[in-house]
Amino acid sequence: MKDCIFCKMIEGKIPCNKIYEDKKTLAFLDINPINKGHTLVIPKEHSKNILDVNQKDLDDVSETVRKLAPKIKKAVKADGINIMSSNGEAAGQAVPHLHIHIIPRFKDDGLEHWKGKSYEEGKAEKIAEDIKSLI
């Protein structure tokens, strides 16, 4: 898509530290890594995010993520891996082209996870019903 930085990387018009490419997907190092080896996997077909992508493109991306995650973990000697995607600006999505983060994690990296809360009594059941009514 015109003016999309990731589409331009796919076309080779903007450089990237590519680590993998096939017919449907591209994977490259995040330029501002949360930890070393932090990789982004994108579909070559432009879609905004998971709310917009078709299942086939998502399957291709998922296959590349699954293929690369253990290789990245091994290459940087990580202890674990987070897979993450941000969908919509409110979720922290900066580039509006679907991208899945593969983030190597280390035992002592100090990164903290968001804290869980509790539902008030009856609230979880109500929300579950609200969601189910839309499926």
Add this chain to the structure above:
Amino acid sequence: MKDCIFCKMIEGKIPCNKIYEDKKTLAFLDINPINKGHTLVIPKEHSKNILDVNQKDLDDVSETVRKLAPKIKKAVKADGINIMSSNGEAAGQAVPHLHIHIIPRFKDDGLEHWKGKSYEEGKAEKIAEDIKSLI
């Protein structure tokens, strides 16, 4: 798998706020939600995480995630969605049965993302080569 809390939910031996189920996957509300509507999607076939799951089970989970994300977003009137999985204890994985988090996000929810850093000169190229050599 014996002693797996999520396998017991699939078998109906432990209750959950189920929002969706098909032959291959189950989705239910996280008991300690980061935000309201926080959902977990799991494969019925036990696998530890993305480093262990087979592609077919991951595709099934991915299809359920893609199906539910917009419904959850609409039901709780969220502004965005984070998709996340933790793979390995060092990545924050608490239950050793693959689960994908669908986390509704709101403009004013105050959740902060991990900060990116910069690579020293030449380091990114070296890491990209290290990963590529394993693929």
